Amino acid sequence: MNAPTTGSLRVNGATLHYEVRGEGPLVLLIPGGTGGAASFDGIADDLAAEYTVATYDPRGMSRSTLDEPDAEQQVAEHADDALRMLELLSPGEPALVFGASSGAIVALHLLTAHSERVACVVAHEPPVVEVLPDAAEQRALIAHVQDTFRAQGLMPAMAVFAAGLKRDGDATEPKADLKLPRQAAARSEQTMANLPYFVGRIVPSFMSYTPDIPQLEALSDRLVIAGGQDSCGELPYRSAAALAERLGTELHHFPGGHIGLTTHPAEFGELLRKALRASV
Template identity: 45%
Template sequence: MTTKTLRLVSVPGATLHCEVSGSGPVLLLISGGGTDAAAYDGIVPQLAEQYTVVTYDPRGNSRSPFTGAPEDEQVDRAAEDALAVLDAVAPGVPAYVFGSSSGAITGMELLVRHPDRVRLLVAHEPPAVELLPDPTDPREFFLEVYDTYRREGRAAADQLFLGGIGIDDDQLPPLAELPAEFREVMERMDANSDVFYEHKLLPFISYRPDVAALVALEDKFVPAVGSESSKVLPAEPILALSERLGWSVVAFPGGHGGYTSDPFEFATLLQRVLAGKVAR
């Protein structure tokens, strides 16, 4: 069993719940959407055999409460939160970074703003739709999700959102059938939906990455998708950017949440990517 050290990291407007496991070079895992550090529980034990693995609950999610009234989370603020976590664990030390979904957007902004603190970023399906040649349809989709949330509540928004990112809600096991510890985690993350839809969805999908800066840092940037979700919306922006710039894209096992569905295979490939054993 992997031993975790818990820390609280104070940042402007929030207190971040942070977990540290293992030893070796620092590897920061950034979760996305309404998830929290537990999203990566399936891959942390394997990664912690080689790395000091750092995970945290993004502000407003789960155990990282706002210290005042909830506010819309801008991507630059999210990147500074990630930096604060790194500073708390290994100040001044460059880290490997993996981010998925909006966590990958946070990772991209962290790389652009603080390239000296990132050894390598693996950006797994960042839904940065402004990278698309024509972002009109995905913009409208996310606006529809937001409007559905405001009109009909989070259950209706969840159904629309999950379908749009390639996750069939009918394939997910009912909470009542899950072991108690997993049910507790799922219920905790599900409770983050209101903060996600109200304060995170639109700011993150409106993000315009600094492409020129990413090109200048391409030796530190690994575009990634899920092998089963490469034709679904979250993967399209990074594929479009990579095709335009002639970059290779690493296909990880599974779909948008492959680190949950295929943890061993996912972690094994991530270890190979971080070690430079995958052609780019």
């Protein structure tokens, strides 16, 4: 396993930390949730056998710093960050893009806003709740999470958020693979450090995002929408399934649940490779 080449990129209002491995066509991996470049450690080296693999910490997460720490976050600006990464690492050549969760929302916006720079997007469980028939309930959930965060703090807000992500009618905690790979377990401290920013800035902005359905329909031959085999019925899966239905495309199933790339990295990475190969 070779250590990645690291660098920093100045973008509007932030400095991004990024890592690059391998050789070949560029694959840009956009993390979601509280993850940064390290969330792809389980799949990046294998992908680098065929591709130039770029990962990065989104603005405000981990090693990517904001010029104004209290700045509001917008999907379009995060997508512009991804565009700057493409321009740096794959100038003039359309790239392959994978996004997970909130990173998948960034990838969707990147595809619709800058389609000339993207050869294919694989979007795993983007929580685009505005496409759901019960979108009003999800708006209420987002508002409840924010009110709880302001009034009671992080962990009560996370409890509200986790309850809202569960399967309909499921009174238990969301199904999860609790035994994480060693690398993932070692990232837990950084994950916790990123949580307040994620809950306070990313969740309300990203989960209010409405994708450009007509544009995505026109570009559907360059889009793979994926869901977890173990997360059927949970909110991000339902959003991905509803989006695929709206676009008249197949929902592809990847191993594990919402964080399958962390809990099932080998199997997840192999399916991702197949999806990327099929796109070229």
